[in-house]
Amino acid sequence: MSGPKYPGFDTLALHAGQSPDPATGARAVPIYQTTSYVFRDSEHAASLFNMERAGHVYSRISNPTVAVLEERVAALEGGVGAIATASGQAALHLAIATLMGAGGHIVASAALYGGSHNLLGYTLRRFGVETTFVNPRDLVAWRGAIRPETQLLFGETLGNPGLDVLDLPKVSEIAHEAKVPLLVDSTFTTPYLMKPFELGADLLYHSATKFLSGHGTVIGGVLVDSGRFDWEASGKFPTLTAPYDGFHGMDFEEESGTRAFLLRTRREGLRDFGPCMAPMTAFQILQGIETLHLRMPRHVENTRKVVQFLVPHPMIEAVLYPELASHPDHALAKKLLPRGCGSVFSFNMKGGREAGRRFIEALRVFSHLANVGDAKSLVIHPATTTHYRMTEADLKKAGITTGTVRLSVGLEDPEDLIDDLSRGLHAAEKGR
Amino acid sequence: MELSVGGRKAYAYNAGRAPDSARPSVVFVHGAGLDHSFWGLQSRYFAYHGRNVLSLDLPGRGRSEGPPLPAIEAMADWVIALLDAARLQRASVIGKSMGSLVALECAARYPLRVERIALVGTAFPMRVSKAFLDAAKDNEPVAHDMHTIWGHAPQVPLGGNPNPGMWMYGDTLARLARLAPGVLYNDLKACNEYAGGGEAAAKVKCPALFILGQRDQMTSPKAGQAFAQLVPGSRVVQIAPSGHSMTAESPDATLDALIGFLRA
Numbered sequence: 001m002s003g004p005k006y007p008g009f010d011t012l013a014l015h016a017g018q019s020p021d022p023a024t025g026a027r028a029v030p031i032y033q034t035t036s037y038v039f040r041d042s043e044h045a046a047s048l049f050n051m052e053r054a055g056h057v058y059s060r061i062s063n064p065t066v067a068v069l070e071e072r073v074a075a076l077e078g079g080v081g082a083i084a085t086a087s088g089q090a091a092l093h094l095a096i097a098t099l100m101g102a103g104g105h106i107v108a109s110a111a112l113y114g115g116s117h118n119l120l121g122y123t124l125r126r127f128g129v130e131t132t133f134v135n136p137r138d139l140v141a142w143r144g145a146i147r148p149e150t151q152l153l154f155g156e157t158l159g160n161p162g163l164d165v166l167d168l169p170k171v172s173e174i175a176h177e178a179k180v181p182l183l184v185d186s187t188f189t190t191p192y193l194m195k196p197f198e199l200g201a202d203l204l205y206h207s208a209t210k211f212l213s214g215h216g217t218v219i220g221g222v223l224v225d226s227g228r229f230d231w232e233a234s235g236k237f238p239t240l241t242a243p244y245d246g247f248h249g250m251d252f253e254e255e256s257g258t259r260a261f262l263l264r265t266r267r268e269g270l271r272d273f274g275p276c277m278a279p280m281t282a283f284q285i286l287q288g289i290e291t292l293h294l295r296m297p298r299h300v301e302n303t304r305k306v307v308q309f310l311v312p313h314p315m316i317e318a319v320l321y322p323e324l325a326s327h328p329d330h331a332l333a334k335k336l337l338p339r340g341c342g343s344v345f346s347f348n349m350k351g352g353r354e355a356g357r358r359f360i361e362a363l364r365v366f367s368h369l370a371n372v373g374d375a376k377s378l379v380i381h382p383a384t385t386t387h388y389r390m391t392e393a394d395l396k397k398a399g400i401t402t403g404t405v406r407l408s409v410g411l412e413d414p415e416d417l418i419d420d421l422s423r424g425l426h427a428a429e430k431g432r
Numbered sequence: 433m434e435l436s437v438g439g440r441k442a443y444a445y446n447a448g449r450a451p452d453s454a455r456p457s458v459v460f461v462h463g464a465g466l467d468h469s470f471w472g473l474q475s476r477y478f479a480y481h482g483r484n485v486l487s488l489d490l491p492g493r494g495r496s497e498g499p500p501l502p503a504i505e506a507m508a509d510w511v512i513a514l515l516d517a518a519r520l521q522r523a524s525v526i527g528k529s530m531g532s533l534v535a536l537e538c539a540a541r542y543p544l545r546v547e548r549i550a551l552v553g554t555a556f557p558m559r560v561s562k563a564f565l566d567a568a569k570d571n572e573p574v575a576h577d578m579h580t581i582w583g584h585a586p587q588v589p590l591g592g593n594p595n596p597g598m599w600m601y602g603d604t605l606a607r608l609a610r611l612a613p614g615v616l617y618n619d620l621k622a623c624n625e626y627a628g629g630g631e632a633a634a635k636v637k638c639p640a641l642f643i644l645g646q647r648d649q650m651t652s653p654k655a656g657q658a659f660a661q662l663v664p665g666s667r668v669v670q671i672a673p674s675g676h677s678m679t680a681e682s683p684d685a686t687l688d689a690l691i692g693f694l695r696a
Binding site for chain 1: 467472474494495577578581593598605607609684687
């Protein structure tokens with residue numbers, strides 16, 4: 001008997017979750033474009049509804065194509081399983097709604113995607129869930145913000161848009177001391193650059209719209225559970241450890257142990273809130289994931305060349321990329337992100353808002369739009385777009401100035417990218 | 433439900449349905465390093481189909497207190513003590529891997545208490561490699577890797593999980609990560625050192641079913657077949673695509689085999 005060996009990342013990216021279709025022999029993942037699934041008989045129907053048998057009932061709850069994506073991402077992340085959602089925002093909401101209700105409290109990094117900040121700071125507050133935002137680098141602040149009713153710590157593996165590197169081992173330690181899980185948004189790093197569960201996170205999600213899909217064609221999210229957090233021992237999660245009248249009095253932790261969180265998320269969250277992923281979307285994200293291990297190194301390589309060009313440019317005040325020694329998280333990034341710090345980063349231009357406008361409007365290869373993680377290079381001005389609802393104080397907390405520009409470096413010829421940026425910076429400089 | 437065995441808390445999943453002595457009973461016994469949730473779908477089915485279900489956590493794992501029991505025979509005695517605590521006179525006992533040896537011992541030692549036995553993913557002798565034992569003894573992570581990789585059919589990491597959205601390897605690793613140090617070694621050692629299988633098999637008077645995975649890398653179907661021949665009148669069901677974790681790899685086929693056996 002030979003020693004145990006797991007399939008490598010590249011193999012899982014291509015195969016995990018799917019064997020050739022038993023009905024047709026199709027090698028590619030079939031798109032099961034169906035709402036529902038015929039029961040063998042009444043007994044079979046009842047046992048599927050009551051979780052006595054595995055299988056699909058209705059595509060809002062599960063779908064064979066979507067299930068391949070879920071299993072594949074879980075395999076790449078080293079989780080027990082995953083749930084695909086209509087968007088990354090839906091994944092975040094589903095995670096929170098599964099863990100807590102009114103009266104719950106979250107401690108979150110202040111350096112978040114604007115949509116996440118909005119959800120936590122305003123929308124969830126209306127439903128009785130409060131959030132305290134802290135500087136992600138301030139470990140004392142993380143610990144100090146925890147209250148008796150705190151049920152979650154939350155941050156981004158790489159903060160948006162300043163690329164604050166979340167100190168996952170230390171923040172997860174703080175979370176676990178308080179008997180609460182750490183949830184991270186792993187969108188910018190993908191499992192190719194970082195495996196958050198290996199660093200202490202308990203739950204993670206992706207906006208699969210970004211690098212997982214990789215081509216700017218679909219909106220989707222994936223929520224993954226490590227299965228390592230002991231909900232019963234924590235004593236803070238009645239949604240997982242007390243009988244639930246909404247599902248035959250089921251105590252999800254008792255029923256399924258390591259799978260409790262995902263079970264409730266699927267059986268309540270997807271059932272009642274309905275943020276499911278369409279099978280065609282799952283198929284397109286799967287196509288992206290099949291080349292993730294090829295695209296991410298090239299994204300990083302191109303980004304390094306662009307960063308090298310920008311750093312000495314006279315129109316640039318600062319480049320916020322953790323691989324630079326000037327970045328406050330440089331040492332941490334070397335430890336947690338040895339394969340690179342991704343391809344989304346920001347820089348601050350001289351000349352403020354007006355220079356930023358001229359720069360963006362002069363670009364020809366970079367597309368001005370509200371997305372990241374596309375194969376094509378993208379650019380945006382956060383203060384007037386993704387983060388425009390934030391106050392000046394919150395912008396400052398998130399490390400954003402009126403001159404901050406965010407780039408998502410794609411897979412084009414890096415020389416063309418540098419030429420394009422050079423053109424933009426020249427236009428910005430001319431107007432000064 | 434919580435019970436007390438030997439003055440310690442003993443837990444058995446019953447799908448929230450209290451035992452009724454008028455109904456037939458089924459006891460599920462998990463394998464090495466696992467707990468009651470391994471039988472999730474199957475135990476829930478029988479609880480909702482007219483049977484008392486006790487899907488137990490052996491001592492020292494899950495929700496049952498106490499040090500892990502060091503031998504298969506002691507585990508069998510504990511299972512019968514659990515039946516006593518639940519005030520159930522007789523039950524069918526279904527065990528997987530290590531649990532299958534416990535089921536066999538229950539039938540041999542307590543013939544009046546055991547109606548039927550089903551042995552899932554089994555072999556006798558149930559040898560465990562020295563490398564696996566040593567790694568478990570030292571609480572090395574590679575022991576969990578061995579348990580996970582050898583505990584499933586070779587196609588599992590690349591194939592589809594019948595349970596939508598779940599990754600079997602990840603689930604097994606997460607279960608093992610929750611174990612107290614030493615429990616896995618205790619269980620593997622108990623399997624490896626169990627010598628009474630031949631004698632116990634000859635004493636079995638009740639109907640017996642062997643459910644074997646054709647791609648089982650831990651207890652080969654060939655060894656399982658040979659074991660079945662030691663139990664008089666036993667039947668064998670082979671599950672074609674399954675490895676050692678057939679309740680997860682082939683949950684419906686495993687359940688159907690059990691339904692047919694318990695209804696017969």
